[in-house]
Amino acid sequence: MQDSTRAExxxxxxxxxxxxxxxxxxxxEDAYCVDILKQSFAVRRAIEKLEQLMLEGHLRTCVVEGIRDGREEQVVGELRELYELANK
Amino acid sequence: MQDSTRAExxxxxxxxxxxxxxxxxxxxEDAYCVDILKQSFAVRRAIEKLEQLMLEGHLRTCVVEGIRDGREEQVVGELRELYELANK
Amino acid sequence: MQDSTRAExxxxxxxxxxxxxxxxxxxxEDAYCVDILKQSFAVRRAIEKLEQLMLEGHLRTCVVEGIRDGREEQVVGELRELYELANK
Amino acid sequence: MQDSTRAExxxxxxxxxxxxxxxxxxxxEDAYCVDILKQSFAVRRAIEKLEQLMLEGHLRTCVVEGIRDGREEQVVGELRELYELANK
Structure with missing residues (x-):
């Protein structure tokens, strides 16, 4: 991961x-379930944003390098697996 | 929230x-981005499981009571909002 | 399903x-994959909107009636199952 | 899109x-809303599978070629956009 991506x-x-x-x-503190759920959804969305940031960093660095080095089988296989896992 | 739901x-x-x-x-520790992403997906899925647990508790208690008390407008409106937020 | 919900x-x-x-x-016609995928995402989102509409109708009618009739076990069980399936 | 991907x-x-x-x-035919929703979820999952197939084809062809041709800005930008749209 690049330093700027790691810091962010x-x-x-x-x-x-x-x-x-x-x-x-x-x-x-026994808050109302509906309010807790809304807060939990917000956490989940924030994690998704973090994942997008890390994925973009991955694409810009490892994926580009991997394909240039002729390791497209590995690189594409990993992206495919990530996409499947992300939507599970 | 019921005590058993809160404990769980x-x-x-x-x-x-x-x-x-x-x-x-x-x-x-600068682990491989793909491995970090997989771990992050696992966290997100665990949060979804927690939300399911809390939602089920909410349905069994507040929703049933609310409808019995004639507050179905409020109760249904909240569920609708939660469903929309959950899938955003 | 109510007539207005069915028509919509x-x-x-x-x-x-x-x-x-x-x-x-x-x-x-062999369009660019990226454009096909965007169109497909739009279809999926439109289906989600349809599901929200039907779910809201279900909440307002069957769920409210079911709970008033003392069938909350069935009604809550179904909602729980739907929520799990929706996020699979 | 490759012929085999298009056929599939x-x-x-x-x-x-x-x-x-x-x-x-x-x-x-006015089926029970819960059953209609389950059928609709199945349609949505089938569309997701189709998207995975098309995305994998895109990665194996256009993305690999684009990066080899020095168009990584475009290719990565598109993938990022797709990922964001897919999870909206």
Whole structure:
């Protein structure tokens, strides 16, 4: 991972951890389930954004290099697997 | 939330927090992006499972009570909103 | 299903069928894969909107009646199953 | 799109069209909403499978060629856009 992608990823991760902490507090303090669920959806969407960031970094670096080095079988196989897992 | 649902939710949350910590460690230690993404997908799926658990608790308690109390407009409106948000 | 929901559902279905036909034409005429995929995503989102419409109708009628009739086990079980299937 | 991918895509599309027809019939014949929704989810999953097939074809051909031809900006940009749209 490039330094700028790692820095941005860790920044987003802190945000996600903070919001997940919010979910914990809401469960412990017996908040209304509907409100907890909304907070949880927001955490999930923030994780998706983080994944998009990391995927784009992966495409720009490892995928481009892999294909230039003739390792397209590996690179394409991994992308395919990621896409399947992402939508499971 | 019922006590049993809360206990189970907090147990799952600990699992999610542990795995999210794994994602952080992998980013910090510069693991392969593909492996980090797979771990992140697993966290997201675990959050979805937690949401299913909380939603089921909500249906069994608040929704049933709300409809019996004649508050179906509110209850149905909330479920509709949750469904839309969940799939955004 | 109520008459108004059915009429609206059939209208949306026609729209979906038309767009799916567009996907078929694009594949047959060898359009660029990226453009076909975008069209296919649009079809999928239109189906999701149709599902939201039908789900809301279901909540407003069968679910409310079922709970009033004391069949909450069945009604909640079905909603839970739908939620799980929707996110698979 | 390669001939084999196109043939397989059209085969899957026929399957999807058939199942979508099933959804239409169920709505017209006033089937139980829960059953219609399950059928609709199955259609959506079949479309996702078709998309995976087309995406894999795209990766194996256009993406590999594009990167070899030095058009990685375009190719990566498109993949990023597809990923974002797929999860919307």
């Amino acid at each position: 990823s860790l920044k987003r991760l802190r945000y996600i951890e903070g919001h997940l902490n919010g979910v914990r507090r809401m469960i412990e | 939710s907090l147990k799952r949350l600990r699992y999610i927090e542990g795995h999210l910590n794994g994602v952080r460690r992998m980013i910090e | 559902s059939l209208k949306r279905l026609r729209y979906i069928e038309g767009h799916l036909n567009g996907v078929r034409r694009m594949i047959e | 895509s059209l085969k899957r599309l026929r399957y999807i069209e058939g199942h979508l027809n099933g959804v239409r019939r169920m709505i017209e």
